[in-house]
Amino acid sequence: MEPTARQRAALGIICDTFTPGDGQTLPSATELGSVDTVFEILRRNPRAAERKQLTTLLDLWDMRVTGFLLGTRARRFSTLTPAEREQVLLRLGDSRLPLKRILFQALKQAALLSYNVTPGPTGSHPLWKAIDYPGPPGALASAPAPPLPVVRPTAATTMSCDVVVVGSGAGGGTAAAVLAAAGLDVIVLERGNYYDDRDFGRGELDALLALYAPGPPATSEGQITLVAGTCLGGGTVVNWSTALPTPDDVRAEWAGLGVPQFAEDEYTAALQAVTRRLGVNDRHSPLSARDSVLERGATALGWDIDTLPRNVGDACDAGVECGRCPYGCRVGAKQSVTKTWLADAAAHGARLVVDADVRRIDVKHGRAEGVSATSSTGAPIEVRARAVVVAAGAVQTPALLRRSGLANKNIGRYLRLHPAAAVFGVFDEPIRPWEGGMQARISREHRDLDGNGYGVIYETGPIHPGMGVGFMNWRGAADYRANLLELHKSVALGVITRDRDHGSVRIDKDGEPVVSYRLSDYDRRHLHTGITGAAQILEAAGARRIYSGHQAGPSYRPGRSGSHAEFAAACAAAGYEPGQCAMGALHIMGSARMGGTPGMSAVDPDGATWDVPNVVVADASCFPTASGVNPMVSIEAIAYMNATRLAARLR
Numbered sequence: 001m002e003p004t005a006r007q008r009a010a011l012g013i014i015c016d017t018f019t020p021g022d023g024q025t026l027p028s029a030t031e032l033g034s035v036d037t038v039f040e041i042l043r044r045n046p047r048a049a050e051r052k053q054l055t056t057l058l059d060l061w062d063m064r065v066t067g068f069l070l071g072t073r074a075r076r077f078s079t080l081t082p083a084e085r086e087q088v089l090l091r092l093g094d095s096r097l098p099l100k101r102i103l104f105q106a107l108k109q110a111a112l113l114s115y116n117v118t119p120g121p122t123g124s125h126p127l128w129k130a131i132d133y134p135g136p137p138g139a140l141a142s143a144p145a146p147p148l149p150v151v152r153p154t155a156a157t158t159m160s161c162d163v164v165v166v167g168s169g170a171g172g173g174t175a176a177a178v179l180a181a182a183g184l185d186v187i188v189l190e191r192g193n194y195y196d197d198r199d200f201g202r203g204e205l206d207a208l209l210a211l212y213a214p215g216p217p218a219t220s221e222g223q224i225t226l227v228a229g230t231c232l233g234g235g236t237v238v239n240w241s242t243a244l245p246t247p248d249d250v251r252a253e254w255a256g257l258g259v260p261q262f263a264e265d266e267y268t269a270a271l272q273a274v275t276r277r278l279g280v281n282d283r284h285s286p287l288s289a290r291d292s293v294l295e296r297g298a299t300a301l302g303w304d305i306d307t308l309p310r311n312v313g314d315a316c317d318a319g320v321e322c323g324r325c326p327y328g329c330r331v332g333a334k335q336s337v338t339k340t341w342l343a344d345a346a347a348h349g350a351r352l353v354v355d356a357d358v359r360r361i362d363v364k365h366g367r368a369e370g371v372s373a374t375s376s377t378g379a380p381i382e383v384r385a386r387a388v389v390v391a392a393g394a395v396q397t398p399a400l401l402r403r404s405g406l407a408n409k410n411i412g413r414y415l416r417l418h419p420a421a422a423v424f425g426v427f428d429e430p431i432r433p434w435e436g437g438m439q440a441r442i443s444r445e446h447r448d449l450d451g452n453g454y455g456v457i458y459e460t461g462p463i464h465p466g467m468g469v470g471f472m473n474w475r476g477a478a479d480y481r482a483n484l485l486e487l488h489k490s491v492a493l494g495v496i497t498r499d500r501d502h503g504s505v506r507i508d509k510d511g512e513p514v515v516s517y518r519l520s521d522y523d524r525r526h527l528h529t530g531i532t533g534a535a536q537i538l539e540a541a542g543a544r545r546i547y548s549g550h551q552a553g554p555s556y557r558p559g560r561s562g563s564h565a566e567f568a569a570a571c572a573a574a575g576y577e578p579g580q581c582a583m584g585a586l587h588i589m590g591s592a593r594m595g596g597t598p599g600m601s602a603v604d605p606d607g608a609t610w611d612v613p614n615v616v617v618a619d620a621s622c623f624p625t626a627s628g629v630n631p632m633v634s635i636e637a638i639a640y641m642n643a644t645r646l647a648a649r650l651r
Contacts, residue, residue, distance in 0.1 A: 003039050007058040011035050013078055014061070017085040018111040020477050025130050025485075029115050032125070037114035037205065044214035047512045057103075086476055093474070093551045093579070101551070101579025102222030108474050109217075109225065116484075117204040117466035127465060131488040133434065134320075136203030140330040143198035148338060148346055150194045150232065151353045157381045159351070161185040162650060164371055164385040166358045166400065169234020170635040171619030172391030173337030173345070174274070175643035179389070180348035182647035187383055188345065189356040189373055191392075192231035196338065200328030204466040207327035211238050216395065219503065219517040223578040224419055224585045225470045226515060228393055232354055233338035235393075235632070238326050239586075240438040240461050241310040241334050242630040243280040245271050246637065249453045254624040258596015259605045261641065262624075270637040270644075277344075278311035278335045280633070284318050285310055288436020290460040293425065293491045295441050297541030298458070303445040308459075310437070311335040311632075318437040323462040325438055341636075356381050359511065361388050361404035361615060368615045387650060391619040391639065394588040398505045398602070398621060399513035401592065406611040410602040412505040414593045416626035417585035419499055419519055419527060422471035422492040423534035424483070425543030431489055433463040439630075446533055447498070449526050453628065454500045456530035458537065463492045470584045475553040483547075493538055495530035496587075498628035499523045505591045519583075524576045527583075532568040539564060549582030550574035587631050592621035594638075606649075607642030618642045 003011070015029035015038065029035060045051055060066050067074040070088050077085060092104035119125055119135070128135045161184075165176045168190040180186045195210060213228040229235035246254075246262075255263035285307050287295060298305040316322055316333035325334055332339065346352060358373040370384040390397050398412040442459050449455035465484070471492060474480050483490075503517030519527065535546050539558045546567065547555035554570035556562025574580055594617075595601025598610040607622055609615045618639035620631055627634045 003055070007055055008035065010058040010061040011038060013085070014107055015111040015115065017082065017089055018108065018474065018477065019115040019480070020082060022481060026126055026481065027120065029111065032115065032118050032120045034114040034118040037118045038110050040209070041110070041114065044209065045217065046215050047508065048510060049508060050215070090476065098221070098578050105222055105579045109469065112469045112474065112480070113466055116469055117208065119203065119205070127484060130485055132432070133465060133488070136206070137201045137324070137330070139198050139201050143330060143332070145198065146194060146196035148194065148232070148342060148352060151351060152355050153353065153375050153379050153381050154377065155379050157379065158384070159187055159382070160384040161187040161351070162385065163387045163389060163646070164189060164383045165389040165391060166371060167234065167391035167393060167396070167619060168232050168337070168342060168352070169229060169391065169393065169619065170236050170337060170632050171639040172389065173233065173236070173341040174636040174639035175389050175391060175618040176345035176350050177341035177348070178640055178643035179647055180345040180350040182651065184647060184650060186345060186350040187385070188342070188350060188352050189358055189371070189381070189383065190232050190352070190354045191357045193354050194232040195237070195328060197330055197332045200330045201324065204327060204464055207238070208466065211328060216513060216515055219515045221516065221518055221578045223519060224417055224517055224583045226395065226588065227584055227586045228395065228588060232352065233336045233342065236336035237328060237338060239632060240326065240630070241312050242439045242459070243275070243278060243309050243311040243633050244629040245275070246634040247453070247628055250625070250628055253453065257624040258601065259594045259624065261605065267637060267641060270640040271633065273640055274633055274636040277340050279313055280309050280311050282307045282309045284312045284316045285437055285440040286318050288318070288440060289431045290433050290436055290491050291439070291441040293427070293431070293541045294443060294458060294460050294493060294537060297537035297539070298443045298445065300540040301536060303443055303537070305441055305443050308439050308442050310439070318440070320435050322437050323435040326462060326467065353381070358392070358400060359403060361400065363404060363612055366612060368612050387614040387616065387646060389616050389618050389643065389646070391617070393619055394591045394621040395505055395513050395515060397617060397619055398591045399507050399511065401609065402507045403511045406609055408598055408602050408610050410593065410600065412591055413502065413602070414590045415503040415505055415515065415517065415588070416499050416590040416623065417503065417517055418587035418589070418626060419497045419523065419583050420586060421495050421527060421531055421549055421581060421583050423495065423531055423538060423546060423548050424472070425491045425493065425538030425541065426486050426545040427489050427491070427543055429489065431491055433487070433491060436462070438462055443537070446529055447628065449529060454498050455526055456495050456497050456533070457629065458530070458534060459494045459496060460491060461494060463487070463490070468492060471549045471582050473549055473551045473553055473582060479553070491538065493534040495527065495534050497523055497527045497530060498626045502590065518578070519576055527576060528572060531571055532564070535564055535567055551580055551582070587620070587627070589620040589623040589626055589631060592617045593624045594622045595624060606645045607638070616642055616646050
């Protein structure tokens with residue numbers, strides 16, 4: 001997609017309204033060159049309809065007729081003063097009409113993300129210097145060559161095996177290792193490419209383009225930003241290394257939905273096997289400045305606080321390097337599936353194929369006979385197999401099953417997202433939130449708000465200039481610039497909601513997934529409790545200013561202006577409808593859930609689809625309900641269990 005001059009000009013003036021610079025420290029968006037970054041990110045979006053929507057909007061943006069919709073009385077946007085343009089955008093963000101708010105959020109996300117991650121003409125964004133952010137360190141000279149042998153088809157390719165595994169993340173990598181160790185011939189197909197230690201350290205923009213999924217970028221209602229990995233190793237390459245087992249009460253709930261082994265020794269053994277292979281430990285969870293805020297605040301309130309176990313080795317510094325780990329671990333300390341399960345699978349003869357986008361499972365007479373994929377250059381890839389393991393993630397897995405003609409009504413239903421929001425606390429002392437162990441502390445004070453195990457947990461995470469955008473509001477250029485310039489003194493305290501109610505995944509006419517999700521009243525109340533609770537923690541820890549991600553801009557200065565009670569009331573009034581509060585989903589689950597009957601689940605207790613018995617799902621799609629904790633260990637344990645059962649059947 002090559003933008004026209006009209007489209008480029010329209011996007012430039014929109015981005016310059018969001019980030020006009022200050023004439024001194026910070027450049028404008030067009031001076032920085034971030035408009036090109038927006039188009040670069042947009043080109044990756046696999047949904048043609050979404051790309052078309054934006055280009056059509058840009059074609060119309062600076063026309064008089066559009067002025068009526070924007071409230072400018074038919075004046076073209078380009079003829080307005082900077083202050084008037086800013087008011088146009090704020091009216092969109094504050095509108096009572098969801099469609100206008102969603103439009104604002106899409107423009108805001110594109111403009112601010114691209115601005116914060118674009119290095120600019122000099123290769124070093126002036127913002128980075130202003131907040132003492134180090135910028136990209138570059139590749140580590142001592143990093144070894146990537147050790148795994150991979151295949152990159154460049155021409156029409158046909159292969160055969162016992163089991164083809166679609167996806168190489170937490171689920172696919174684990175399943176491949178189990179199946180290969182059982183003596184089966186295994187091929188793993190990964191849509192992304194293979195990156196290892198020496199490929200990391202090139203900055204946020206490079207990592208976002210190489211390691212993260214190109215889409216869908218958000219739910220169709222525009223309420224929640226979606227984040228997922230897409231490379232060999234999937235999300236385990238970029239996640240925050242938090243390694244928590246499935247809680248006992250969640251296991252009991254899952255067992256009650258017709259999968260009894262979740263409450264039995266079989267699943268316990270799977271959890272133990274995963275914990276051992278990942279080297280899970282709490283020896284590398286020292287307090288960072290970020291986590292010391294969480295611990296200090298929770299302790300002052302008398303609330304629960306605990307150390308988080310992590311899947312990292314002794315090379316982890318839990319400091320500067322660790323903070324960069326959401327963009328790949330340069331020192332090789334994170335025990336991702338590329339370091340563990342995929343290495344095991346390769347050692348047992350599994351073949352790892354990258355740049356292979358699986359479009360269809362080939363089903364004949366009720367049995368899968370293999371899969372059809374294409375490379376990024378259009379080369380067809382055919383893999384014949386006795387069984388198919390689908391582990392493409394909870395967005396892509398149901399899409400693949402639907403594209404392949406599977407008809408069970410529950411495929412794509414029961415999607416959970418762990419809706420996450422953040423409350424920002426600004427302190428007098430430097431925090432440098434991009435440094436320190438990625439996650440070292442957790443508070444479960446409000447994990448059970450209803451007596452049924454549903455509520456919120458509190459965690460922090462490394463916040464880089466681009467990464468923080470998804471959870472921040474925009475109340476005008478000056479206000480946003482002030483927040484950016486205080487980022488080095490800020491903590492984003494994360495509120496992660498265990499959602500009881502669900503959304504769905506369907507496919508569009510091109511077979512691409514469309515995610516639908518509206519936060520229910522029930523889950524909204526829990527999220528609100530979490531946001532007010534996070535503010536309590538930050539206040540108790542000594543924050544001098546506290547603000548949420550609500551577009552309406554609730555904030556207060558403890559002991560100086562406003563109060564916690566007023567902040568809580570302002571957050572409630574600001575609302576949690578689409579476009580009203582910035583939210584993200586880093587844990588995507590449940591869209592092909594396991595269960596006891598085809599009437600209430602997409603796959604059976606073996607993980608096999610009800611429609612086609614030799615298609616087995618082995619990723620977060622399988623979760624019967626939300627896990628309530630970071631899901632990596634649970635995903636791998638389910639994959640281990642389902643693959644073990646499949647291996648027994650094939651033998």
